[in-house]
Amino acid sequence: MLIKDLAPERLEKIAQLLRKRHVVRVQELCEIIGVSPATVRRDLTEMETRGLIRKVHGGAVSANPRMSEPLFDDKATLRAEEKQHIAKAALELIEPRDTIFLDGGSTVLALATQLASMNHLTIVTNSLRVASALSGSGPRVIVIGGELRTLSQTFVGPLTGLMIEKLHVDTVFMGTIGLDIAKGLTTTDPREAYTKQQVIQSARRVVLLVDSSKIGAVSFVGFGAVADVDTFITDNGASKRDLQAIRKENVAVVTA
Template sequence: MIQEAHPALAPERRDRIRILVREEGVTRVEDLRKNLNVSVATIRRDLEILEEEGKVKRVHGGAVSMESRLEESVFDDKTNQASKQKKRIAEDAYSLVGHEESVFLDGGSTTLFMARLLQQRTDVTVVTNSLRAVQELSDSGPRVIFTGGELRRISQTMVGPLSSAVLEQIRVDKAFMGTMGFCLKNGISTTDPNEAYVKRQIAEHASQVILLADSSKAEKVSFARVSDWDQVDILISDHDLPKDFVKTLRKRGIKVRLL
């Protein structure tokens, strides 16, 4: 086996693959092989792992990124474990929506599943800054209030100061929020400061804040800080969440629902 001077460590290589795939949208195995100077077998093994992690979707000849953009496939991908988890969380969250309540729906795939469930309801009011959520509800369903603002294409959400203009004028019973990461020490965080700002503002205008996040987001910290745990009333996650993590949160008075 011939190795180059600086053989990348496995996780490092996988991260490079993930980024390459994300940047291209889709990438073929052969291109990755040439790029990383390893055998196709290695690439395949890496892709297999990345698929389990929900980062990419494997297709014949290569892989499609599941991060950002083209992930219209979140719905299609029924086999994906991560996707199933999100769906379960969304269903549980939906069960919390009471009669004639008003709710806020954040961007992200978990809340998108919720939007789909809310299609059946006509007694509630849904406030959202997620373009996809609005699309789900644009034919029929509840009353829909959309926060305006500037379109952030990567997340398909509306952000920025103009969103605030609308948000300042409303209150909701329950805010269902997604997140990119949450940890005990630093609270909740996401990638974009503008989005973080919108989330923070919503949290302030909601009677109850419900965080939807599968365990893969645990102990991860993103660039933009959203809020501390004292803003959160309920966390809905899954059983892979570390026990002491759950314990600590409950001690702080946060209801934790594990699915």
């Protein structure tokens, strides 16, 4: 059977829900809309062929992430407010015509969304999310390609390295999983670490965006020392002792 016109009311309702929640379940749609599962599934299939959603077992997720607002999983919504503050502080460090690098990580993503209207900026990134967030608008966007690492949605690997070598940006804004005075900057994935290392070397200035919960944490692979950082931005949850220790490494510290 060919579906030509099915109640657009329902499609709109589903789309609306997905804009808010990024994931819906068949059963829940049945209750909300008041139709049978079969109908809901037909609607979803239809929307999938239009490229609006992606069906998954049990329901559907939105297909084009840039449409949905609070899209990113749990991570981005955690400590959202702190991240927003940190991003605002980072904004102060950017000149209108800079060339900057944004790496993966939810705090950096928060910064990216605030740059959408800065038309003369050039933004280099190895993060799919950052690229999506900026895809429609303002700044010139250059994406470092490579193999897509699913978990972080960033590009890593040899091809990534090849491309980073060619580029030299004014400032890099970077996140990290762990920051420890003795053990330095650490993250979970070796390839990711290698990429971060390369980026640090190719940038004139390194700005680290870290919410205070990461301070003192140590992850798997190191990608630099605290002294490699030029400016360090965190929220006001950080202890003064930690911040003092970081300042001693000749790092400018900003608390937002």
